[in-house]
Amino acid sequence: xxxxxxxxxxxxxxxxxxxxxxxxxxxxxxxxxxxxxxxxxxxxxxxxxxxxxxxxxxxxxxxxxxxxxxxxxxxxxxxxxxxxxxxxxxxxxxxxxxxxxxxxxxxxxxxxxxxxxxxxxxxxxxxxxxxxxxxxxxxxxxxxxxxxxxxxxxxxxxxxxxxxxxxxxxxxxxxxxxxxxxxxxxxxxxxxxxxxxxxxxxxxxxxxxxxxxxxxxxxxxxxxxxxxxxxxxxxxxxxxxxxxxxxxxxxxxxxxxxxxxxxxxxxxxxxxxxxxxxxxxxxxxxxxxxxxxxxxxxxxxxxxxxxxxxxxxxxxxxxxxxxxxxxxxxxxxxxxxxxxxxxxxxxxxxxxxxxxxxxxxxxxxxxxxxxxxxxxxxxxxxx
Numbered sequence: 001x002x003x004x005x006x007x008x009x010x011x012x013x014x015x016x017x018x019x020x021x022x023x024x025x026x027x028x029x030x031x032x033x034x035x036x037x038x039x040x041x042x043x044x045x046x047x048x049x050x051x052x053x054x055x056x057x058x059x060x061x062x063x064x065x066x067x068x069x070x071x072x073x074x075x076x077x078x079x080x081x082x083x084x085x086x087x088x089x090x091x092x093x094x095x096x097x098x099x100x101x102x103x104x105x106x107x108x109x110x111x112x113x114x115x116x117x118x119x120x121x122x123x124x125x126x127x128x129x130x131x132x133x134x135x136x137x138x139x140x141x142x143x144x145x146x147x148x149x150x151x152x153x154x155x156x157x158x159x160x161x162x163x164x165x166x167x168x169x170x171x172x173x174x175x176x177x178x179x180x181x182x183x184x185x186x187x188x189x190x191x192x193x194x195x196x197x198x199x200x201x202x203x204x205x206x207x208x209x210x211x212x213x214x215x216x217x218x219x220x221x222x223x224x225x226x227x228x229x230x231x232x233x234x235x236x237x238x239x240x241x242x243x244x245x246x247x248x249x250x251x252x253x254x255x256x257x258x259x260x261x262x263x264x265x266x267x268x269x270x271x272x273x274x275x276x277x278x279x280x281x282x283x284x285x286x287x288x289x290x291x292x293x294x295x296x297x298x299x300x301x302x303x304x305x306x307x308x309x310x311x312x313x314x315x316x317x318x319x320x321x322x323x324x325x326x327x328x329x330x331x332x333x334x335x336x337x338x339x340x341x342x343x344x345x346x347x348x349x350x351x352x353x354x355x356x357x358x359x360x361x362x363x364x365x366x367x368x369x370x371x372x373x374x375x376x377x378x379x380x381x382x383x
Contacts, residue, residue, distance in 0.1 A: 050218035053180035059152035067149035077116035091132035157225035165276035193299035197289035202269030205258035209278035323351035
């Protein structure tokens with residue numbers, strides 16, 4: 001049976017997620033804002049949760065209807081046969097988002113849908129399941145936009161950026177899904193040397209190793225939301241797991257180099273890489289980026305240096321100097337490379353002093369950022 005799904009992602013990465021879906025054979029897609037719609041069966045849903053590197057959640061559409069009044073919202077939600085989806089002894093939670101609609105309160109929307117679900121179970125069983133907003137078995141997402149309501153069931157459970165390898169974090173860690181999107185936007189496919197000279201907790205390097213070794217990110221997770229559904233097919237899921245396990249490569253063609261000036265960050269990176277089972281693919285070392293040297297004539301350098309949300313008196317001098325040094329290091333030490341610097345501070349980026357070949361807008365949470373591409377060659381243009 002075919003269903004409509006919506007895979008969510010960071011704003012600006014929708015095209016990358018579309019490419020990922022197409023690579024899985026899911027070609028009936030429509031690009032949205034903050035995600036991509038696609039059509040498939042539950043086996044496709046299992047594959048999407050297993051393989052998508054840039055998606056945060058895979059949502060299964062349960063219903064779509066006009067909702068201009070509380071009564072129409074309740075009626076549309078109660079029309080879904082919830083007792084066929086999950087069990088009475090399971091917990092659930094409803095999350096809502098409303099925009100440009102007559103019903104204009106997300107909390108009220110969530111409460112109304114929760115009541116509809118509870119009453120649906122009472123009609124079927126005479127009792128209702130419990131609500132757990134912190135760690136529910138079943139997550140229901142409701143969106144009302146211009147008076148149209150869409151009710152989705154979350155098939156992922158915890159956000160897909162939680163791969164299972166990053167138990168320890170450095171300061172201001174980059175989400176795994178966004179790191180993967182940055183790698184794809186930089187054209188990384190494992191067929192070039194890759195460096196990150198400010199690796200923090202190692203997210204970019206580890207995600208790169210997973211791409212290079214064809215490690216499905218879902219292999220590292222212990223559970224998904226779809227496993228709690230009544231319709232869960234254990235045999236079909238086992239086939240997806242076995243296929244992903246068989247496709248994993250155990251060597252990389254080109255090394256990934258990760259370094260950081262902080263010894264603590266490097267220890268965290270090593271631990272995370274071991275948990276991801278990609279430690280053998282990454283050369284990890286302590287060092288100041290300005291002292292690094294390129295490992296090949298050509299390659300990629302991708303880094304997410306600290307940027308804060310805005311310059312202030314306490315940090316501006318250090319950060320300005322840092323970005324100036326980044327520019328000098330790239331210009332003098334990495335000719336032949338393409339460098340990608342991800343930053344949320346346009347004023348700091350200017351201090352790099354190099355002319356960007358491309359600027360890609362992305363969002364790190366609510367922060368609008370840019371992925372700056374610098375083509376480094378003899379005589380690289382300086383601003």
